[in-house]
Amino acid sequence: MPELSVTEVDPSIEFLGHRLPFPLFISCMTGGSQGGFAANRQLALAAQELGLPVGLGSIRVALQHESLVEHFRVKHIARDVPVLANIGAVQVRDFDHSRIFELLRRLEVQALVVHLNPGQELFQEDGDRDFRGLADALERLCSRCPVPVMVKETGFGIRPSLARRLLSRGAAYVDLAGSGGTNWISVESYRLPQERSAESREFQSWGLPTAALLLACQDLRGSLLASGGIRSGMDAAKAVALGAELAGLALPAIRAVNEGGADAVVRLYRGLEATLANVMVLTGSRTLEELRRGVAWVEPHLAAAAEGLRRADDAVPADRRGERVPAGSARATA
Secondary structure, three states: OOOOOHHHOEOOEEEOOEEEOOOEEEOOOOOOOHHHHHHHHHHHHHHHHHOOOEEOOOOHHHHHOHHHHHHHOOOOOOOOOOEEEEEEHHHHHHOOHHHHHHHHHHHOOOEEEEEOOHHHHHOOOOOOOOOOOHHHHHHHHHHHOOOOEEEEOOOOOOOHHHHHHHHHOOOOEEEOOOEOOOOHHHHHHOOOOHHHHHHHHHHOOOOOEHHHHHHHOHHHOOOEEEOOOOOOHHHHHHHHHOOOOEEEEOHHHHHHHHHHHHHHHHHHHHHHHHHHHHHHHHOOOOEHHHHHHOOOOOOHHHHHHHHHHHHHHHHOOHHHHOOOOOOOOOOOOO
16 A cells, blocks of 8 residues: 555656656767767667766777767767766876866766776786776866766676775765676677686676675765666666665667667666656655665675675775875784
């Protein structure tokens, strides 16, 4: 007896100065090729019709090759929704920030997503190998960036202490992007020689699950996004109920583009929206805030995983989390 009419349900949410009709976004995926350009246009068309944010692939190639800037220019298509640019943390360290800001201005985006992907890079033959100095570079970027900065992983998760540190250094949101969806080490393995491909298989189960991370980061509600393994409207509803502002999908969206362009993406997200609305009715939740305040029954193994994650994370000495420890300070032992 939810004592609620479907017409009373309001799944809308404020995000980056826009009122979204429901708490989903199209995650950052592709760009820098003709296929990526075509996909970005279709995703932008769908985002405009849905009223949802859309992410771009990494703009690194646009910084390196002026001719590719047009591949990421979709604001004239998604004119009424947030468009999210995307760049790697290593590029934040290595590129002149003024060049990044100028490209953001040209692309007319509403936020910059900085992705953390050391796992993926380590299994690229020409990938990055040096991940020092990223935290300081990110803090400098956040202090001057003309648009809000969001930080995400790429399918292996961001632990609670790192999420707190990123927010304290100026990030507007952290996308936990945990395991459960695409494993980019496995993806990169297809380009590797046989001996390295076998090495990559040892990382098939690598990462921290998105659901466990959401449970372990309850104190960060209001600053979290959830992607990584979100495949259905029920997944999205659970993510929001556990504290995510928005839930993001990548693989289902790009598959929809390949199957039927922007129309297929719209159909996909309309189905997700319908499931979310039904969940809200069945839980007696008129708004997303009421959904988050409701009682969520968490399976014992998931609750134990989240508690174990919190305890293990709290036990890690500050210097091993990448924090600076004052000289002469006592070092905790694991």
